[in-house]
Amino acid sequence: MKIAFFNTKSYDREIFESTNHAFGHDIHFIEPHLNLVTAQLVQDEKCVCAFINDTLDRPVLELLKHRGVELIALRSAGFNHVDLDAAKELGLVVVRVPAYSPYATAEYAVGLLMVMNRRLHRAFNRVREGDFSINGLMGFDIHGKTVGVIGTGKIGQAFASIMVGFGSRVIAYDVYPSPECKAMGVEYVSLDELYAQSDIISLHCPLMESTHHIIDAQAIAKMKTGVTILNTSRGRLLDTRAVIAGLKDRKIGLIGLDVYEEEESMFFEDLSDDMIEDDVFARLLTFPNVMVTSHQAFFTREAVASIAESTLQNIRQYENKEPLENAI
Numbered sequence: 001m002k003i004a005f006f007n008t009k010s011y012d013r014e015i016f017e018s019t020n021h022a023f024g025h026d027i028h029f030i031e032p033h034l035n036l037v038t039a040q041l042v043q044d045e046k047c048v049c050a051f052i053n054d055t056l057d058r059p060v061l062e063l064l065k066h067r068g069v070e071l072i073a074l075r076s077a078g079f080n081h082v083d084l085d086a087a088k089e090l091g092l093v094v095v096r097v098p099a100y101s102p103y104a105t106a107e108y109a110v111g112l113l114m115v116m117n118r119r120l121h122r123a124f125n126r127v128r129e130g131d132f133s134i135n136g137l138m139g140f141d142i143h144g145k146t147v148g149v150i151g152t153g154k155i156g157q158a159f160a161s162i163m164v165g166f167g168s169r170v171i172a173y174d175v176y177p178s179p180e181c182k183a184m185g186v187e188y189v190s191l192d193e194l195y196a197q198s199d200i201i202s203l204h205c206p207l208m209e210s211t212h213h214i215i216d217a218q219a220i221a222k223m224k225t226g227v228t229i230l231n232t233s234r235g236r237l238l239d240t241r242a243v244i245a246g247l248k249d250r251k252i253g254l255i256g257l258d259v260y261e262e263e264e265s266m267f268f269e270d271l272s273d274d275m276i277e278d279d280v281f282a283r284l285l286t287f288p289n290v291m292v293t294s295h296q297a298f299f300t301r302e303a304v305a306s307i308a309e310s311t312l313q314n315i316r317q318y319e320n321k322e323p324l325e326n327a328i
């Protein structure tokens, strides 16, 4: 099938080209993000392949439909950036990659926790500069701490299992509690109880209307002083202004973010010669107890290979008029 592949990075091209040997699709790699202007680059491709920071709102979908597109193949699990109502009305089919190595993101959340807690990033720089002092590098044992997991789907469950291995007490909140988590000793509690009891809180629920700003000023007020917060899920789960207030009040001890509310205009791009226009983001970066990374939790060889395989398989199923396993 002919595919217009938007938002191409060198690693996308490499992995999709090699995986495509087994599928034989005709892929047209396009570097820019998908938006109302770049949608004009679609020629006769029936499929558009897009990533999480591409625009798939009603006007873009209308234009794609007008240009003959039938299928939107997301190379991501998250689909909060797609206007699904508009897609349905226009008769556009949307498929995604619901699962690809949950370990990649779960292990990354643990990585953020370990780096920040033991100040590994500061230690690395100090030793390179010949500073062998350890003042200011003191962390805490994770063993015996209470870890609160919000959302115990595939990633939350993998994260909970690692935390159980650390010897932490793991509590969780989910609208659909997982039997696997219960079997490993995870205790389900209300959100308020989770906020009140957790030393470390990790977000693994999807972004939806009901979870938008699930961590806001009221939630932070209910947390323990010195709480560690990890967000490897979606930026808009956190109210960043409330987080900044929580950091200034010293209520939040550490916060590790792989995602940010307004990441679409920055993440995945090299903007090192530009200034940061987002004042809230710039303020966030001034705190020594904040670590922000650029949405890289998914980025392991295994996860990327699995994303390519599933995306191309989803497109093959559509082309062959087979039942679509991963339609939204």
Ligand code: NAD
Pocket: 077, 078, 098, 099, 102, 105, 150, 151, 152, 153, 154, 155, 156, 173, 174, 175, 176, 204, 205, 206, 207, 210, 211, 232, 233, 234, 258, 259, 295, 296, 297, 298, 299
């Ligand atoms: P999943 O669908 O397996 O699990 C999501 C869980 O959240 C489910 O158990 C669901 O019941 C629960 N949930 C839904 N609404 C909730 C609510 N209101 N409160 C609490 N829990 C709720 O998804 P997953 O594969 O585990 O992925 C989780 C999220 O991680 C994705 O939605 C995506 O946004 C994010 N993600 C980020 C990266 C990254 O690179 N940073 C990579 C992959 C996924």
